[in-house]
Amino acid sequence: MTDEDYQTLLVAVADRRHLAETNVQSSLWQNYYRKYFEGVEALQTIKPSLAEVLDDLARVSEARGLSTTTASALRVLRELLGRPNWNSDAQEPAKAYALSCFAELSYLHLSRYDVEGSDRYDFIPSESLFELLNASPRISVDLEQLFAAVDPEIRILVLERQLLTFVAMCRGDLAIIAVRGTAKASEWLTNLNAERLGTTEPQYHPGFLMEAWDGMLELRTKLRAALVRPNLYFTGHSLGGAIAAILAPRMGGRTAYVFGSPRFGNAQAVERAEPYAYVRPNDLVPHLPWDRLGYADAASRLHVVGSGAPVQASAFKSLKDWLVPGGRPFAVQHDIKGYRHHLAMAADARSPELAFLELRQAYARPLKV
Structure with missing residues (x-):
């Protein structure tokens, strides 16, 4: 997978995380979260370091205007x-x-x-x-x-x-x-x-x-x-x-x-x-x-x-x-x-x-x- 593919997947996973966070009061939020973490695992097949993946996700989220609800757990x-x-x-x-x-x-x-x-x-x-x-x-x-x-x-x-x-x-x-x-x-x-x-x-x-x-x-x-x-x-x-x-x-x-x-x-x-x-x-x-x-x-x-x-x-x-x-x-x-x-x-x-x-x-x- 190329770096471009990695960046595309990062955007998709960041959107999944945002969807999970903004629906935390919904009965479906656990399903949203599961899909988000499946995306994180896919990213780790490219970049094994979880810390780097989470920081990349935080960076992409902020760039897409999602910073009010999205932050890397490690960054927190x-x-x-x-x-x-x-x-x-x-x-x-x-x-x-x-x-x-x-x-x-x-x-x-x-x-x-x-x-x-x-x-x-x-x-x-x-x-x-x-x-x-x-x-x-x-x-x-x-x-x-x-x-x-x-x-x-x-x-x-x-x-x-x-x-x-x-x-x-x-x-x-x-x-x-x-x-x-x-x-x-x-x-x-x-x-x-x-x-x-x-x-x-x-x-x-x-x-x-x-x-x-x-x-x-x-x-x-x-x-x-x-x-x-x-x-x-x-x-x-x-x-x-x-x-x-x-x-x-x-x-x-x-x-x-x-x-x-x-x-x-x-x-x-x-x-x-x-x-x-x-x-x-x-x-x-x-x-x-x-x-x-x-x-x-x-x-x-x-x-x-x-x-x-x-x-x-x-x-x-x-x-x-x-x-x-x-x-x-x-x-x-x-x-x-x-x-x-x-x-x-x-x-x-x-x-x-x-x-x-x-x-x-x-x-x-x-x-x-």
Whole structure:
């Protein structure tokens, strides 16, 4: 195939991608996406490097006036690293959006504890994770290979624990540690018989604190290369957000960015951690455990993203009734994807809905243990 043929195919595939992105709310969008990726595979028979193919597609899309809805998935990651001022601890929309993406990326790595037959989840906090777990055989995204395509200078470090996975991205003075939790800990959120927290000194959820302390010991030995960076950020979604908030001040990190985090302690504990905490109005998890047990919101000021009526916890018999509505695997209102989508708009950033699908498809490998 000649270079002219390659360019012609590039235009056709770019149009397929645009069609898929602009019909993401349609029931046919998955079929559009499948045809798009078949086109990408055809392009790779000519130019094997996926990174080069995706960048070529981004270039052609922009030349054809499709840049508002089309961007290379790898280029999105490059932009994430380039836009925020990582040297400042000031809160900024670009940083919140970037860190929500890294929190979502942590769900793309399945650990050795996620093998077939493992029962780690009574609900699943991410649609991306749900799809990886339900693939047969189970698959995991090779984050090391993915980020090598973004920037060869990036180093990826992973620490796997029974209830937590830590994914660290290091480049230069910057280190981002995304904490991913399992959902077996949901019982911790709704235990009405739990001991009430006091009000005279910082007190934490005992389960969260135990996981944070145990994780901190391993972090100091296995992820030391990340911890020595001057610009160290902790982030996480759901349970991972609570652990990130507890760890950040103890590990010398900058203010943590957390998304959909449950309450992790009393008001004194929150004052000590004081993360930048983002919630969606109809997400129940940030309102658990119950305040009548002495728990305070994950930050003195919660930053609400998106719209919708505030969730009414009293309308549900249990957390599971809300998290698994009608037998579905997870509540859409708690999915990290929704947080990332609204934060992208707040940051005036390009957030193509297909970017993470591309990454899963391109860098997924059978789960090995």
